[in-house]
Amino acid sequence: DAGVTQSPTHLIKTRGQHVTLRCSPISGHKSVSWYQQVLGQGPQFIFQYYEKEERGRGNFPDRFSARQFPNYSSELNVNALLLGDSALYLCASSSNRDTEAFFGQGTRLTVV
């Protein structure tokens, strides 16, 4: 079975632009969470989606948004990019809200 897949793997954007990152969960998993990992730090929670609804949000500005589709895949959108948004963005899927999370390999976003 395929694990959690994220696309693209790397991305370079200019300040002020918009970016969309994509995540496909493990087959049968209904929950997707997004994390931001800045270089040298541990990942930080951005969102969890379960059954296509946002269940919780971390301390991130409204420039960050996400959605989950009927097939449980998810998109993370970031508007008005700042240099500080440069990070590894990780997607994690789990079968439901509370079970073990499996992580994808991440999308490396560089904002210049």
Place this chain on the structure above:
Amino acid sequence: AQSVTQLDSHVSVSEGTPVLLRCNYSSSYSPSLFWYVQHPNKGLQLLLKYTSAATLVKGINGFEAEFKKSETSFHLTKPSAHMSDAAEYFCVVSGNKGSARQLTFGSGTQLTVLP
């Protein structure tokens, strides 16, 4: 609110010697605790998890962790390090954020294994 503190940002051991990565946690209730490993340019892999069953938890690749409530600790150990163990290790506590299940990560410990 829950949090974890990893006491060492870098640990260096020789191949074949024991590994100890230290983690203290803070939680207002009985926590779920995890250790994840991250190899360069790869995603996070779950090593082991504690969910209020046995206090000594065995994970993959020979790693173990012991939950000590009195010390609020969840240290990761391995009897004999291999070169392939070189990676970043994260101690993680699970908690609620609204109706979401949030993982709170420590700042990580970089493990170097010397030949």
